[in-house]
Amino acid sequence: MVASGFGSAILIGTAVLSLPIATESGERAPFVDALFTATSAVCVTGLVTVDTGQYWSTFGEVVILALIQVGGLGIMTLATLFAILVSGRLGLRTQLIAQAETKTARLRDVPHLVRNVVLFNVGSEVVIATILSVRFFTGYDMPLGEAVYDGVFHAISAFNNAGFSVYSDSLMGFVSDPWITLTVAIAFIVGGIGFPVAFELARSWRRPRTWSVLTRITLAVTVPLLVIGTVVIGLTEFSNPGTLGPLDDQGKFLAAFFASATARTAGFNSIDVAAMHPESWLFTDLLMFIGGGSAGTAGGIKVTTLGLLALVIWAELRGESKVNVARRRVPESTQRQALAIGLLSVGLVAVVTMVLMHLSPHRLDQVMFEVVSAFGTVGLSTGITADLPRSGHVLIIVLMFVGRIGPLTLFSALALRERARLFEYPEERTIVG
Amino acid sequence: MVASGFGSAILIGTAVLSLPIATESGERAPFVDALFTATSAVCVTGLVTVDTGQYWSTFGEVVILALIQVGGLGIMTLATLFAILVSGRLGLRTQLIAQAETKTARLRDVPHLVRNVVLFNVGSEVVIATILSVRFFTGYDMPLGEAVYDGVFHAISAFNNAGFSVYSDSLMGFVSDPWITLTVAIAFIVGGIGFPVAFELARSWRRPRTWSVLTRITLAVTVPLLVIGTVVIGLTEFSNPGTLGPLDDQGKFLAAFFASATARTAGFNSIDVAAMHPESWLFTDLLMFIGGGSAGTAGGIKVTTLGLLALVIWAELRGESKVNVARRRVPESTQRQALAIGLLSVGLVAVVTMVLMHLSPHRLDQVMFEVVSAFGTVGLSTGITADLPRSGHVLIIVLMFVGRIGPLTLFSALALRERARLFEYPEERTIVG
Ligand SMILES: [K+]
C-alpha cells in the first residue's frame, strides 16, 4: 500500500516531467532522467542526473517542488500513523491525539492527526521561507520575486530533507552566511527529527521526565552525532584548500557543522563534496547510513535503530539481563527489529555497491558514497551521478525507492504482528566471537 | 591474562628476529619490521612488510614457524578452554572430556584437554606435511630436503591459518595443482573450523541429530559461504586476464574455490590479489570480516556470530517470539553477545580505516582491504603493506593483536558473568526504522 502510493506519485511525476514544457530547452527529457528526477523528488533524496536550475524550466521546478512536498508529507504522515498503530505499546497515542476519547476510536483520529502533521509541515515551511526570502532580498540584492521563489523552494526542500537546490553549487555560495545555512540546517533538523518527537518536545520541553523512550533515544543520539560529526569533519578538512582551508575560524565551524548535519539526510552542501578527503567521505558514509529520526522526513536506518543497538550492547557489556532505558524496559522484539533493520540495510548497501562497481568504472570510495547517499535518501554525491551508465541510474532509482520505504515498511510489518508459541524449547548456549 | 601471554610471545619473537642471524643479509632487522613479523606470526595473520623467503634466513624462518605454532596452538587451546568454562550451558564438556567423572573436576581436566588439542594440531600437520612434501618431491623436482622443509612450513602455516609462505608469490605457482591447493585448503578449513566442532564431527559424524548448536551453526554457515564465495569470485573474475582469465575451466573452479576459502582467514593466495577487480576486493572484505569457526585458528567475527545474528533476524521476520535452532532456544544474552561482537567490530574496522586513510596516500578499496585483513588475521593484501608509513605499520600491529584476542576475550568476559536485577521495569515500545 505504501509502495503503491509512492510508486503512483513517482509515475505521475515522471509523466509530467516528460512534457516538453518541463525543460528549459523545450525538448522532451529522456525517460530515465525524468524517472530519476521524479523518484529523487518523491523519495526526498536529492540526487540528480541533470542540473535542477539549468535543465528544468520554472514549470519543471514547481513540479519537482510539488513532488517533494507530497513525498515528504506522505512519509511523515504514514510513519506517524504507523507509530499510532503500535501506540498501546508506544505511549504516544494519547499525547498525539489528545481529543481521542476512547482508546479504540482509531479511524476517527486519522483526519485529526493528518491535520496536525500538515499544520506542522506547512507552518514550519512558511517561517523558514520568510527568513530565507528576507535574507536573499536584503543580503544578496535579489529582485523580490526571485528572493521569494528561491526562499520558498529551499524552505520546502530543506524541511522535507530533499536537498534539491536551484543553485548548481547547492549552498556553497552561502558557506559563511549563518542566516542561510543555519536556517536551512534548523529546518532539516526539525523536519528530520520526526513529528512525534517534535510534537512531544513542543508540548513538554520543560518536563523532560515525562518524555517517551522515542524522544529520549532520538535526542540522545542526534545531539552527540551532530557534535562528533562537526569535530571530525572540522579536523580532517581543517586545512584542505578545496573545502574548509580558505575559511576563517567561524566559517570553518559553520561549514563543518553544516557538513555534519546535512549528511544525516538533508543533502545540501555548503562545501565542495568532490574536494573532501576520502576519509571524510567514509565518515560521511557512516552519518548518511545512520540518518535522522523515525517518523520524519529523514532517511537511513534512523537514530532510534542505532540508539537501540547501542543500548543492547551497553546492557550486555554491563552484564544486565534486560535492556532498560529511563526506567523502561525495551522488549526483546524491538531489539530484534532494530537488529534486523540495521543488518539487512548493511547487506543491501554492500550488495548494491558491488553491483554498481561492476557496472561503472568508478572507485569504491565514490561508488559507496553514492550508494549510501541513495539508500539514506541523502542526495550528496562526489559527482559521479550523471556519469553513471543507464543501468546504474536504474539501480540508483530502485535503491532510492527501497531506502525510502524499506525501513518503515519492514518495521511496521514486524511490529504489527507477533506470533506466540505455546511451548518453549530448552535453552542451549553456544559460543560466539 | 590472554593478552599478556600473546604479548610475551610477540616480544620474545621480536627479540629473536632482531638478531643478525635471523636475516639472509646478516644485518639486524629494523625494530618495526621484527615486531610486525613477530606479531603477524603469533597472531597467525600473515601480513608482511618484508618478503618472508628472501629477507629472513632459514633460522629466521624457523623462528617464524615456531611463533605460528605457539600462536595457533595457544588460541585453539584457550578458546576451547573458554568453551569448557561455559560448558554447563554449552553441552560440549562431556563430549570433549569423556574421562571426567564429576562435573566439578574442571582443573583436573585441563591437561587432558590440552593433550587432545595438541594431538589434533600436530597430528593433522604431520599428515598435511607428508602430502605436500611428496607432491613437492615428485611433481616439482625439488631436492628431498627442500621438499620436506617446504612441506612442513606450509603444513604448519596452513593448519594454523597463518598464511605465511616461503614463496614470494605465495601459492600462485600451484594455482592449477589440486594436490597442493586442495590439501592446503582442507588444512586451513579443518584448522579454522575449531577444535570442539572438529572433535564432535570426528566422533559422531554419522549421528547429525546429536550435534550441538555450535556444530550445527558452524556447518550451516561455513558450507554456504564457501559455495557462495566460489560462485561470486568465479563470476566477477571469470575473464580477468590478471587472475582467472588464462585458466581452463577446472583451473578457474579450483582457483575461485581457493580464493573464496582463503579469505576466511587463511591468507594464502593462488591468484594475484592486486590484479583482482575492486568489487572482488569488497566481496573478499566481507568474507575476511566474517572469518571462520570459534575455538579454532580462524579470525574474524566468526561464523557462529554471523549465524546467530541471521537466526535472530529470521526469527523476527517470521514473527517468532523466541530464537530457536534445532529444538534448542538461544538465550537472549547469547544473542546480545553476538550483536556486541559484530557491531563493535564494524566500528573498530571503520575507525581504523579512517585513521589509516589519513596516514597513507592509498585509496579506500586498498586501505579497507588491508584493515579488514589485519582485523580478521587473514594476511591477504592488495600490496600496500610494505609501502605504509611506520605509523601505519604500528597501527596494523595493534589491529592484528586486537583482532586476534579481542573477540575471544570480549565473548568470554561477557559470557562468564551475568548480573540479575531483582526487579524489572515496565516495558515501553519504541519505533525503529
Ligand atoms: K535528501
Ligand SMILES: [K+]
Ligand atoms: K592468516
